Amino acid sequence: MKVLKEKSREYNGKEYYRYRINIPEEIINEAQIKEGDELDATAKKGEIHLKKK
Secondary structure (H helix, E strand, O other), X not given: OOEEEEEXXXXXXXXEEEEXXXXXXXXXXXXXXXXXXXXXXXXXXXXXXXXXX
C-alpha cells in the first residue's frame, strides 16, 4: 500500500491536500468494515490505527 497525496483545493494562495490509502478488499472484509462506516484514527510514530466507531 502507498500513501497518495492529492491537492484538495487552493484558498488565498495556500494549497490544501488530502491523503488517501487504498486498503485491499481482503483486509476490509476481515475487519468487517463496510462502505460508509465511520472510522476513528489514532497515530503514533510510524503507525496509524483505524477503528470502527
